[in-house]
Each structure stands twice: as C-alpha cells, then as structure tokens.
Amino acid sequence: MTTLTGAAPPTHSTPLAFARGFLTGGVVGASLAALVVGAITETVPLFVAGFVLPALYGLLLFLAGIPARAREAAVVPRTALAVIGSLKAVGSETSDPPVRFELTVAPDDGPAFRVDVTQDINLVDLPGYRPGGVVVVRYPPDRPWRARIVERPTPQWEERAASARFDAVPGPAMAAEPRGSQAVGFVRLFGLLVGAALVVLLFREGLFGRDDGAQASPAARPSASAGSSSTVVSSVSATATLGSGQSFLDPGELDRAFDALTRGGDERQALTVVVQERLLSIVFSPAGARTPGFDPRALPHGRFPALVDEATATLGARSPHTWRITADRLTGSLVIRVVATGAGGTASLEADGRGKVLRRAPAP
Structure with missing residues (x-):
C-alpha cells in the first residue's frame, strides 16, 4: 500500500482581481444610486441608466472572458x-x-x-x-x-x-477554486461607495434643491436675478425659481428664464427640461457623452401655456392644483409631456417638438 503526499499550491488575489472588484462595486453602486436619484428627481434618462449600466457591464465582462474560456476549453x-x-x-x-x-x-x-x-x-x-x-x-x-x-x-x-x-492524503482539501480574499471584498465595497457618491454629487442640485430653488453650492455659478426670481447654473444642471404670485405661464417669463439658464450663447445640450408653476429645471448632457440631447432654446415656449390649458380644461382636470411639463428625447425624437392634476383627476397629453399635440389622456 502506497502513502501519498503533496498538495496543489495556494492561490492569491492578483491586481486584476482588485481592479475587477473595484469596477464591479462601482457599477453596482452607481446603478443603484441612479435608480434612486432618477426616481426622486424624476430624471428619466438617469433612471434608465440605472438599468442599462449593469447590463452593458455584464456584456463587457462576457466579451472580455471569451479568450479565457476558449483557452480553458482547449x-x-x-x-x-x-x-x-x-x-x-x-x-x-x-x-x-x-x-x-x-x-x-x-x-x-x-x-x-x-x-x-x-x-x-x-x-x-x-x-x-x-x-x-x-x-x-x-x-x-x-x-x-x-x-x-x-x-x-x-x-x-x-x-x-x-x-x-x-x-489518502491527511488534512483538509488543498485543491480548491480560487476565491476572492477579504481584501478584494473591501475593494469591492469601496468601489460601491465611490460609484454611489459620484452619482449623488453629480445630481445634488436636483436631489436636494428642487423644491426651494436649489441653494447655490460651491461648484455652482450663480447668475443675475431679477425681482423675486433667482437662477442657479452649474456644470450639470440649471434651475430658475419664481417668487410667490408669479408663474412661468405668465407672458415672457419662460423666454427670460431660458435665456438666463442657457447664458444666451451657451450651446450645451439638455437631457431633460421640467417646467412647473414657479420652477424651471434643466439637466445638461455630460460633456463628450453621446446621449440623446436637444437644444433647450429650441423648445416651443410659446405653446406651453396653451398645452397646459388644454390639459387642465379640455381634458377634464378642472380647477388644477398642479401641472408639470417635461421635455426629453428618450425615444429618439423630442417629446413634450404635460400632466395636470386637479379635482377632476389627472389628465395628460404628449406633443412633438413643435408643440403639436400627438396623444391625449383625459382625466377619468
């Protein structure tokens, strides 16, 4: 009878494992934060990105692993x-x-x-x-x-x-599939926190200041204000707030607000534009990003009051308490959505980039 000795050498975490752990944690953290922040700020592209980012990362890992799987199969x-x-x-x-x-x-x-x-x-x-x-x-x-x-x-x-x-060889099993060490786990957790913090910081104005005009942060660059209105413009978003008794449906208010937020000659593309009674907010496309943006100055501002009137009057939402206009290009073409909520329920409509109504949804 022969006595056997020997064991397979232990495995160690490699720099690639640390990098992959950090990147995986970052994608998970950024995706979760995008879903939460996108839902709170009602930023549709950011919310959709929370689903798309992990899918793209999974596809990237699959494609990157093809050579290794081919070598293993050979x-x-x-x-x-x-x-x-x-x-x-x-x-x-x-x-x-x-x-x-x-x-x-x-x-x-x-x-x-x-x-x-x-x-x-x-x-x-x-x-x-x-x-x-x-x-x-x-x-x-x-x-x-x-x-x-x-x-x-x-x-x-x-x-x-x-x-x-x-x-048999005495002692525990020595040949085992390599597992991530505790250090890799900590790196993955650190990446998760970094990814989540990055999304929150990029959209902090819309997250923390969308109801009170977003107090200017150190990174924001305040612009001139007229009367009781105020505007705040940063690298990722811009907001304009009117005082009590004013409305963006008043003649000329939207034109003045868009001119102040886009700095006249600023050609940055917008991801979304949201207009409420006394709050106008714009989320800009990141510099160099290939996202379905549009020029906010090209919106048919003059049609907005008529669209709100149609949603609140002809669609059945009598005595409206609130209304909201949202513009984006999530489906490829510019879409303007109007939602009005009143005593008669909630009514909505969709219009194209010229303000022509395409679909109506009357209140129940």
Missing part, C-alpha cells in the same frame, strides 16, 4: 486514479442525488492532492462507492478542483482502479 483533461476519503449525500429528492466526495487524486506524473467534489450519482450505483475505494477521475490540469469521477471508465483504467491500493 486544455486536454487528465485521467488519474483517486481514493475516496469520505462521501456524503447532500440531497435525496431525486434518483440521482448529489454526493460530496473527499478525494485524494494521484496523477501519474505529479504529486497527489486532495479535492472536494460534488457529483450526482445514481442510487443503483451508490453502493459501489465507499471510503477507501479507488475510482477513476478526469480533471483539467490547470483547474484540479473541477475533477469528476468517471462512472464508466475504459477497461484499462477499470483494471488499474481494481488493483490499486494507496492511502
């Missing part, structure tokens, strides 16, 4: 004898229950090593496996933890298994 598996140290059925719901084996694998051209494998074994064949028994296994030489018991070996290997006698 590796010729090895066949060797193994002695069963112990076995335990970990399920019994079917006729082929999963069985956990502790095996000592003895390659012909290398040191022996221990490995834990779980494999479905038919109940009829289960009595043939016992501690101390010798079986034939097949495994990739670079991934020994994927060893599988060959249930129907060739006559040559079956004869070798029947005549072999050797002891």
